Amino acid sequence: MAYLLLIHLSALLLINLTGLGIGFEIFISLLIIVSLLYYSRLYGWIGQQNQITVLWVDDDGFWFMADKMGSQQGPMQLTSSVLLGPVIAIYFKPLSGLLGKSVLIPEDAVKPDDWRRLHVRLRDPESWD
Known part of the structure; x- marks a missing residue:
């Protein structure tokens, strides 16, 4: 979990430091956040049923x-x-x-x-x- 979170947060930081257009940065940032949510749900870290x-x-x-x-x-x-x-x-x-x-x-x-x-x-x- 920590590795996945670190990679996604690093990607968000790097995208926002590139100096590309604000619209492009927001679009790529949203894709990275969706990717983090997808893999978190896939591995059962979020959205799993209660024990x-x-x-x-x-x-x-x-x-x-x-x-x-x-x-x-x-x-x-x-x-x-x-x-x-x-x-x-x-x-x-x-x-x-x-x-x-x-x-x-x-x-x-x-x-x-x-x-x-x-x-x-x-x-x-x-x-x-």
């Missing part, structure tokens, strides 16, 4: 999740899951809306007891309804 901190199931079997900013998503239905040793992939379908949501949970992101309970729950498709 999910809480995942739970209610008594009716609907799943909910909350991110680190406190916003809550749900209710959702569990459509499928993949258990891959140290990683669990869970696929949800929201009750309202068309786009599904997928969540990857690495084993070291959860307490061992919670990991075991989640693993057992996802292994039994009968518990999904």
Whole structure:
């Protein structure tokens, strides 16, 4: 990130020191800023989704999740899951809306007891309804 920022800021400085016409300098400066925003978004430094901190199931079997900013998503239905040793992939379908949501949970992101309970729950498709 620092290298990308340094290169773009240096390019902005050099363009403005060239003494070209003000219109040309503004145009090139805008291109450099757009490039910085594009690569920042591409590498996930801006515009990335918040990290999910809480995942739970209610008594009716609907799943909910909350991110680190406190916003809550749900209710959702569990459509499928993949258990891959140290990683669990869970696929949800929201009750309202068309786009599904997928969540990857690495084993070291959860307490061992919670990991075991989640693993057992996802292994039994009968518990999904």
